[in-house]
Amino acid sequence: xxxxxxxxxxxxxxxxxxxxxxxxxxxxxxxxxxxxxxxxxxxxxxxxxxxxxxxxxxxxxxxxxxxxxxxxxxxxxxxxxxxxxxxxxxxxxxxxxxxxxxxxxxxxxxxxxxxxxxxxxxxxxxxxxxxxxxxxxxxxxxxxxxxxxxxxxxxxxxxxxxxxxxxxxxxxxxxxxxxxxxxxxxxxxxxxxxxxxxxxxxxxxxxx
Amino acid sequence: xxxxxxxxxxxxxxxxxxxxxxxxxxxxxxxxxxxxxxxxxxxxxxxxxxxxxxxxxxxxxxxxxxxxxxxxxxxxxxxxxxxxxxxxxxxxxxxxxxxxxxxxxxxxxxxxxxxxxxxxxxxxxxxxxxxxxxxxxxxxxxxxxxxxxxxxxxxxxxxxxxxxxxxxxxxxxxxxxxxxxxxxxxxxxxxxxxxxxxxxxxxxxxxx
DNA sequence: AGTGATTTGAGTCGTTCGACCTATCGATCT
DNA sequence: AGATCGATAGGTCGAACGACTCAAATCACT
Numbered sequence: 149x150x151x152x153x154x155x156x157x158x159x160x161x162x163x164x165x166x167x168x169x170x171x172x173x174x175x176x177x178x179x180x181x182x183x184x185x186x187x188x189x190x191x192x193x194x195x196x197x198x199x200x201x202x203x204x205x206x207x208x209x210x211x212x213x214x215x216x217x218x219x220x221x222x223x224x225x226x227x228x229x230x231x232x233x234x235x236x237x238x239x240x241x242x243x244x245x246x247x248x249x250x251x252x253x254x255x256x257x258x259x260x261x262x263x264x265x266x267x268x269x270x271x272x273x274x275x276x277x278x279x280x281x282x283x284x285x286x287x288x289x290x291x292x293x294x295x296x297x298x299x300x301x302x303x304x305x306x307x308x309x310x311x312x313x314x315x316x317x318x319x320x321x322x323x324x325x326x327x328x329x330x331x332x333x334x335x336x337x338x339x340x341x342x343x344x345x346x347x348x349x350x351x352x353x354x355x356x
Numbered sequence: 357x358x359x360x361x362x363x364x365x366x367x368x369x370x371x372x373x374x375x376x377x378x379x380x381x382x383x384x385x386x387x388x389x390x391x392x393x394x395x396x397x398x399x400x401x402x403x404x405x406x407x408x409x410x411x412x413x414x415x416x417x418x419x420x421x422x423x424x425x426x427x428x429x430x431x432x433x434x435x436x437x438x439x440x441x442x443x444x445x446x447x448x449x450x451x452x453x454x455x456x457x458x459x460x461x462x463x464x465x466x467x468x469x470x471x472x473x474x475x476x477x478x479x480x481x482x483x484x485x486x487x488x489x490x491x492x493x494x495x496x497x498x499x500x501x502x503x504x505x506x507x508x509x510x511x512x513x514x515x516x517x518x519x520x521x522x523x524x525x526x527x528x529x530x531x532x533x534x535x536x537x538x539x540x541x542x543x544x545x546x547x548x549x550x551x552x553x554x555x556x557x558x559x560x561x562x563x564x
Numbered sequence: 565a566g567t568g569a570t571t572t573g574a575g576t577c578g579t580t581c582g583a584c585c586t587a588t589c590g591a592t593c594t
Numbered sequence: 595a596g597a598t599c600g601a602t603a604g605g606t607c608g609a610a611c612g613a614c615t616c617a618a619a620t621c622a623c624t
Contacts, residue, residue: 164464165373172376256372294570307550310610323572329612330570339580339612341549342515348556348563355556502600518580531602537582538600547582547610571620580611586604593598 150176151267154196156187156213157229166200173260184213191221197267198247200259203230218245225266229259293334293352300327302353305344358384359475362404364395364421365437374408381468392421399429405475406455408467411438426453433474437467501542501560508535510561513552 153170155163155177167177178194181187191199201214214226225247247266250259293301296317303313310328314321328340335350337343347353361378363385365371375385386402389395399407409422422434433455455474458467501509504525511521518536522529536548543558545551555561 160463161377161467162370162373165370165375165377167373168376168380169369169373255368259369296571304549305553307545307553309547319571320573322574325612326573327571329614332612337515339517341512341552344549344553345513345515345563355553504601527601528603530604533582534603535601537584540582565624567622567624569620569622572618574616576614578611578613581609583608584606588602589600590602591598591600594596 150174151264152176152178152194152197153263154178154187154190154194154199155180156182156184156199157202158182159202162202169256170260170263173257173264175260175263184216187213188216188220191217191224196224198263199224199226200263201226201228203228214246227259227263227266293331293347297327297331297334298352300324301331301343301347304328304340305347305353306356358382359472360384360386360402360405361471362386362395362398362402362407363388364390364392364407365410366390367410370410377464378468378471381465381472383468383471392424395421396424396428399425399432404432406471407432407434408471409434409436411436422454435467435471435474501539505535505539505542506560508532509539509551509555512536512548513555513561514564 151174153175155166157163157166157180160182163180163182167180170177178196179190181190187199187201190196199217201217214228217224217226222245226245227248227250228246229250248262250262299317300313303316308316310324311321314324317324328343331343332338335343335346337346344353348355359382361383363371363374365374365388368390371388371390375388378385386404387398389398395407395409398404407425409425422436425432425434430453434453435456435458436454437458456470458470507525508521511524516524518532519529522532525532536551539551540546543551543554545554552561556563
């Protein structure tokens with residue numbers, strides 16, 4: 149029997165193409181959603197075998213939707229689909245409970261294979277895939293910031309000043325500046341603007 | 357006879373889906389390219405009726421490829437495809453000589469229609485489409501920066517300081533600061549970091 | 565037990581930034 | 595023809611920033 153999938157992607161074009169491509173591999177698209185709210189509704193309605201979700205959604209984050217989905221329907225595995233294999237998103241996707249993580253670079257056959265595996269009950273994020281992905285992300289020369297440094301950079305990227313970051317993290321402005329200096333070193337940036345842009349390029353932080 | 361198209365997109369998945377979708381509308385994909393160099397080679401080899409090109413390419417910019425393509429093969433119209441209807445890219449695409457500009461939001465039928473129109477010789481960027489797109493971009497609450505202001509913001513986003521921007525634009529640092537002040541007003545930002553991030557969100561500038 | 569990384573905090577010093585104000589010149593619009 | 599807008603340029607001033615150096619506590623890994 150064909151695997152029944154719910155497609156979640158904000159681009160009608162991509163959904164359309166994906167549906168036709170997957171059907172070649174005997175995977176049936178039971179429904180399509182262009183946003184997170186619809187996705188949540190349709191999962192309840194259609195009870196698909198697998199949800200294939202793009203991380204970039206208009207109303208909410210694909211990761212946020214995944215979290216809610218996993219909470220509400222733990223029996224339905226979610227396969228996350230993304231343009232880039234960026235560190236931050238992969239980490240969050242795993243934390244959110246995604247069953248698999250696929251980059252849009254791969255072939256339709258590969259995605260179909262992953263969907264079937266996941267549908268067959270291999271709900272755990274396959275270690276091989278996770279390792280490959282993480283290593284791929286690292287290969288890209290990603291300078292790894294410490295947890296605290298990432299927090300600081302994310303807040304800076306949300307428009308906070310040094311003092312505001314300090315207030316929100318309950319540390320002194322001086323410490324914040326020290327973290328920033330460390331970030332500049334690791335990212336080879338000379339100011340906060342460059343640091344934020346580097347962080348975005350390397351996928352360390354995200355645009356909100 | 358079916359229209360012969362060359363697909364240019366770095367994601368195999370998207371190409372695959374697009375090909376199957378387009379075939380439903382009697383549009384034949386004569387070839388696929390994952391990068392700009394391959395695209396240029398295949399146009400010469402295959403002589404397609406239309407090139408359907410994504411703006412985001414790994415080796416070079418879709419806009420740059422389009423420019424070279426238009427220069428080398430002015431008889432082959434290029435349809436630009438993008439995720440977002442961002443102001444900056446639309447402007448550049450028009451300047452590069454693209455025959456049409458399509459957002460990935462629209463349906464397969466719409467794209468197929470545009471391809472057929474373009475193939476039929478309506479090489480000029482259809483004014484209606486351009487207008488619609490531009491208005492759509494405006495509707496999104498896009499604060500419109502002047503050409504000069506966009507240049508300044510783009511350079512800032514590439515890591516330049518005020519003085520460096522000034523040097524690259526052959527103006528004084530003072531004028532650069534004035535442009536920046538104007539940008540802050542229009543984008544409701546208080547510093548360069550926020551301005552760059554707003555610019556990215558609104559699609560006024562691009563991450564390079 | 566010791567080495568190293570992380571987190572927190574501090575001081576100094578020169579540079580840069582951003583806000584506010586004015587002004588000229590040319591183009592475009594009404 | 596007058597008005598508006600954009601690009602250019604100048605000035606002042608206080609606040610924020612970034613570079614450099616130092617130090618102590620904590621935790622992990624060896």
